[in-house]
Structures are given as C-alpha cells and as structure tokens.
Amino acid sequence: MSIFVASLGFGLVMSAILALAALGFTLQAGMTNVVNLAYGDMMTAGAFAALVGQSLLHLSLWPALFFGALVVALLSFAANRLLIGPFVRRGTKSFQMILVTFALGIIVEYVIVMKWGQNFYAYRGLSLSLFKWGSFELSYEQLTIVIMSALLLAGFHVLVRYSRMGRALRAMADDKQLARSCGVNVARLTDIVWLISGALAGISGVALAISSGSFNEILGANFMLVVVAAAILGGAGEPNGAMIGAVVVGFAMEVSTVWIPGSYSEAVALVLLIVGVVVRPQGLVAGRGQWVLAQ
Amino acid sequence: MNHYLYYILTLGLYFFVYCLLGLGYNLQYGLAGIHNVANYIFVAFGAYITAVTSLGPSNSLVQSYILGTNIAWPLPLLVGAASGAFMSLLLGFIFLWKLKYQYQAIVTLVIAQVALLLIGNSTGLFNGFNGLAGVPQPLESVVNLAPVPYEAFFVGISAICALLGFAFMRRVVRSPLGRVLRSIREDESVASGFGRNVFRQQMLAFMVAGAMAGLGGGLLVEYLGSWTPGGWSTAEGFVVIAALIIGGTANNVGAALGAFIVPVLIYELTAFIPSFGPINSQTIDAFRWIAMGLMVLLFLWFRPQGVLPEPRRHFRLVDRILSGQDPMPGKELSLSEAVHGSDVVSDAKDAT
C-alpha cells in the first residue's frame, strides 16, 4: 500500500512536468498547425541552458530554471521566424513540415553533443532531503515543481479564458483567416505562442532534469513519446485536453510501476495512446482537434 | 593498404544497403504516399531476427536471447526480411487504419521508440542494451577466404541484393501497380472511387518495404557481426529519409544517388578529417549529423523533389499516335479493332 501511495506522489510529479510539456507541444501543434518533432530537443536545450546558467552565471537552481525557460523561448521564437514560419507560409505540406522539424531537432541535439558530448550532467544545489507525509515521499525540488506547474497551468487557463489575448488566441485556433479579418494581429500572436510554448518546453525540460537527478543529450527526445501520448490522448490541438491527458498518462505511468517493472512505463503510455486513438479518436476532451482530422 | 581496402569495402556495403533501404522507402513513401518516419524499426527488427536465427542457442552467461536456431545461410536473411514484413503488418494495422497523415508520422515514431526501449529492457529477448555479438558470417566455412577477400565477397552479396531490389522496383514503377500506388498517393478518394482497395494496397506496399528494410538490417548485422539498440536510434533512421529527400523522392536512381551522397559522402568521408586540438572524433561525429540536418533543410527549401525528380511517364504507343505514326507497327489489329475488342474486362475479378 505504501508503495502505491509513493507512486501516487511520483505520478503527481510526472503529471506536473508532463502537463507543462504537453501544453507547450499542443500550443504549437494546435495554433500553428506544426507537429514539432524538435520539441523534445528544445526541452533538452532548456536543461543545458540552465546548466550554463549555473556554471557561467552562477545562478542557483530556480533562477537557472527560468534562465533555461528564457533561452528556449527565444530559441523557439527564432526557429519559427527563421525556419518554420517561412516554410509554412510557402504552403509546405504537413509531412514535409515534420521532416523540417525532424531535421531541426537533429541539429539541436548534435549542437548540444558538440559542446557537452554524450555524458550525464547534474545541477548544483540539489538538496538531498525529502519531504515525507505518510508513505508519500518527494524531494523538495519535486514538490516545488508540482506547485510551480499548478500555478503556471492555472495562470495559463486564466489567460486564455479571461484576457483579450486569450480570446484572440482562441479565435486564431478556430479560424485564422477569420481572426485576421476581425483585426487580430495573427503574426504577433503567433510570435507570442512560440515564445510561450518555448518557455514551457524550457521549464519542463529543466524540471525533468531536476526530477531525474541527472540528464544527457537525449533527455527531451526520449520524453517526447510520453508528451505525444499525453497530447494526443487528451485531444490533439486542445490545450485543456493536453493537461488532462498529461494527468492520465503521468499517473498511469507511475502507478503502473507498482505492478510492472519501471522500465515498461513508456509502454504504458504507448498503450494508452493506442487505446485512445482507437476508442476515442477525438481525444478525451471534445475540442476542435483539427489537426487530427486534417489531411 | 589492406586497411584502406577494407575501408572502401565498408563504404561499398553501406552504399548497397542504403540503396536497398532507399528503394523500400521509395515504395512506401515515394509511390504509395505513406508517411512513415520510423522505418528504422523494421531495419532493427530484421537485424535482430537475422542475428538470432544464425546464432547458436543462447548461453545466458555470455548473452541471452530468443531462438538461436543456427540455420544455414541464406535463410537467416530471408527470415529477417520476412520479419520486417511481419512487423509492418502489425504496425500497419494500427496506423494505416484510422490515422491521417500528420498523426501517422508522429505515432510511428512513438511506437518505434517504445519498441526499442522494450527491446533494450528485455534482456532475455535480444540481450537488452548490450546487444548481440558474434553473429556468424554467411558461408564462412564454405567459402574459405582470407578476411579482406571475404569482405569483398560479402559486399558482392549485398550488391546483388541491391540490384535485385532495383530490378524489382523498376518493374513495379512501370507497371499498372505503380500507377495505382501513385494515384493513392495523389488522392485516395479518387483511387477508391475507381475501384481500388486503398487500404490493402497501402498495407502491401508497407509490408514489401518492411521486407526490404528487414533484409537491409540482416545484411548489416551479418557484416558488422553485432547489433545494439543504441546503434539504431531516431537519428540513424533519419539518414534513410535524408538520403531520399536529397537524392530524389519517387525516383529509383534518386534512391541510389541519395544512398551515395548521404551515408557515403557525408557520413563516412568526414571520418577522414583528422583530429586535432579541440576537435576530436566526437565533435566530428556531431558535426556530420549537423551537416546532414542542414543539407536536408536546404534541399527541402530549394529543391524538395531532390536532385532527381520523379520521371514523367510517357507511353510509346500514344506518342506514336500523337505524332501521326503507325501506333502498332508489326501488329495485325486496326485501331478500332483494338478498342472495341476490349469490351472483355479481362482481369476484373482480381482481388486487389
């Protein structure tokens, strides 16, 4: 029983990190219609940027996390402006776009390898103390991650629901042409979406690195499969769905370790993905899910 | 001198194997329009099955794996190809069935990643992350050659496989089958509206391509003698796609050209760059990946159809008609006899 409760704790952490990552990924896919295979490598870039923040700028852990977020936000923004945006404007077909992001991901990954090799790294200042509550056992960093994630997600929800920008974003997701003709500055909003989703990639990347203890150049690329599973299960293109999908997948992965070896937890995510696709292709949250049905 | 020769032979092997892989990818993507970025899983699976069928029974102290039937060559290769086809069958049901294109690509990637993780974690299956080693070389005892001539012999075998693949694809492309596959690529509704079973055709193309990938994997593992899950990652799979994009999608010669440019030129020749100062072999290795990625981006932007675009099909019969010549020299039929005699719908009962 105590193992079960402990796994719930880990599920909470996993869901928290996954929700941030899946949200960013879904924003990119849903708003800008680009399935970004470089997203995982962006997460890795965030983790390594935070490392640079620590070593070069002598930042402590959490400032380093925000530094990582900032770097990836700018990186994503640049990637869209210089690479992805021009291809999209040209009318590049969706599969070619995937190849573009695939290539970008490879480049990002091996730029990291060029500087840091294929070794494992860890952050300074990771406390070893644990927070215990009954069988519940998390490190203080993990707890912080959970709280931070909840705050960010809540903030995002409020932003989309109640602000003018949020309304404009929703209009854009529905029908870009229409939004444009209603006076929405689609170009500027697209920039903002890439900044926000980039920041989310960075934050989740660093958080994942913190939670895992150590990380290497394929941190994010390996995590991608879980992110995709959560995003698609929740309803591709639907931000609320991504969050719910993340909770489902995150908990399922961790709780399943009570019964099956931990190395199979990714398989659990995959099974959920397949079941979700077969049983309810539009996802858990009935949303627009355009890019699922689009050809 | 031998060292240099051996190096050239290795390049040759990689060239022929990548030709085969490229042709298979041409079939599923260039012709049939299936969007798959995870082809490497079929290569890996073919390699594994070839390995475990040619190795003797497993000795858990050294390495543990399933099968280990030690069957005679060329059976392990054929079994490897068949296993590639079988894996394609399984995966095809999942993602050719309900998924649409954007979705297809990313789910294939997820499945492939999970599959390799599972293989890596199941030590009993294919010896986990350590992989398999000591795979016997084909016909070693039969063909009694010194190491270098033997490698030449093996490269010859792979060349034959590539040529067979080429001949096969050439026939397919020029046949009505090739035309049907392209029509599916262009517009499934139209293909369907004119009596073609789209799902079955896509599935078959996928399976044949899987077989070719499995064969390629088998050849690689027999040449290298070993195989690890880390050896075929997402990035490795990218090499085949990059080769086809650069060489020319939907063009068989383009597949060969791509196989030459990407794995051979970029990938291998950069090994010649000497290590000095801050640049070590790891940096060079990373650099070649970056170079490949950049090249793909350049091609996708400036020349997405690749160096050799899809050739436009002409029909000699029609060209002769259009230029006023006798359309069927040497044949007895007149034009209208040929047409109106065709009311017999000959192969209409083909279950395609």
Next chain:
Amino acid sequence: MSSDLVDLSAAPLIQAAGLSKSFGGIHAVQNCSLEAYPGRITGLIGPNGAGKSTLLALLAGALRPDSGKVLFDGHDVTRMHDWQRARLGLVRTFQVSRPLGHMTVLENMLIGAMDMSGETYVKALLNRKQWKENEERDLIRAVELLERFNLLPLTNDYAEILSGGQMRLLELARALMAKPKLLLLDEPFAGVNPTLAQELADHVEQLNREGQSMILIEHELNLVGRLCDPVIVMTNGSVLASGSIDELGKNAEVVDAYLGRTERVDASPLAATSAPEMEAPHGNA
C-alpha cells in the same frame, strides 16, 4: 432528353430506400428513397444544403448511411465500400474536380479504366505481356476520349496545370474510361464559363443518346430541363417530389422550396471533400 432506346418498363438501375445520414446534429439526408432507370439522365435538384451531394455520396458508397438500403443492378450494395461499387459499374465524379495532380492527363485516364490488370505484385512482375496488352487497349481508348473532349494536346501534361474547365472535362472523360453502368455527376458544370458549360452539356447529351445512364446534380434549371427526365427535388434532406421538369414547375411545394425560404443550413462537410468515411477496412472484394 432520355435515350430513344429506353424501355420504359425496365427495372430501375439503382434504388435507394430510407437512406439517412447525420453529421453531429445535422440531418443531411433523412429517409430518402429514389430510383433511377437505365438509359435516362435522372436529375437531382434542390436548394443549397438540401443534401444532394450527401445523397450522391451515399449512393456511391463514399459514406456509410445511418440507415437505409441501396440496390444497384440487382446487387444489394448497402454494405459495400465505394471501391466495390465502382467495380460493379457505379462511378461518380466530384463536385470539386479531383485530378491526380502529379500524374499526367493520360495516366489519369488509365486510372479511370478499371480492368485491374497488372495491379498486384505477382501480376506486375510475372505477367507483363498480359497487362501490357490491356494497357495498350486502354491507351487507345483514352486517346479517343481525349480527342473527343479536345484534351489531346494536354495528354502528357501533369493534370495539376490544367485550367478549371479542362479539369472538368478530364473529370468526365476519366469517369467514362470506367465504362460505368451508372454515372453519378455532381454539378459537372459548376464554376465553368457558360460556353464551356454548353459544350459539356452537349457531351452529356450525346453520351446519353449513346445509352449512358446518369444521375445529375445541377442548379441551372435550363440545363436540367434540357438534359434530365425525370427530375427529383430535394429539400432539407428529404425527397420532396419527382417528375418531369414541366410537372414540377406546376407543383406548388416545389416552387415554394425554391423561391420561398432561404435555406442557410451549412452545406455538408462533403461539399469540397469526399473522403471515404468507412470505419473499418475490408480485406477483399
């Protein structure tokens, strides 16, 4: 109007009974029944959003009905996919032209020919002589049709470069290659300049005189009057009336449907795409 060779006591070529199809909350087609007889051009008219395209897609098998039956040429085709119905001789054209863009006009025509020879791996590899012969016969037929529709100069051009009107012609010519028993035409004259529309109408008329049976969806009532007998009127997903165009003109309900209300029901998702939506693949014909 209809072919002089028509035997008016002949059995219907296609029969639909009680067809219904909904998309979400929208009842695109409700309990429709119709018949079309051999040798005739049966018109299908109605205001926008009446469900005509959806009905045609249901007949062709591109959509699976929620309920109802379709009988074609003596077969119950209700459970059949579009590709199976096509092999029986039921062929359709699309409301928005769908050329196979990166293939030549000639190759488009060859796809239209449905003799299926050389389309399996075994046959393609081993039986070259036979499929080559069939291909040559198809090529000659294709050339004749292309000549008839004035598309011959474009034979070896990629279909994607054709103008809108040329694509319409290709759409029709390609469908004829299939030697269909029944041809379903979804607004074949739409978006085409009046001269070309008349030319297309002439072709359609001539084809009918040669015995081709058709169902034609069309908005231009002149063309309908010229080509179609009988005509079926649809509104709001149901069949309202049927008869000759003169009879319908005297039918108050029909006149009402056209002049009275303005139906602004969103056109079915089918209007621009006609993707098959069958839920499960079938292995064999």
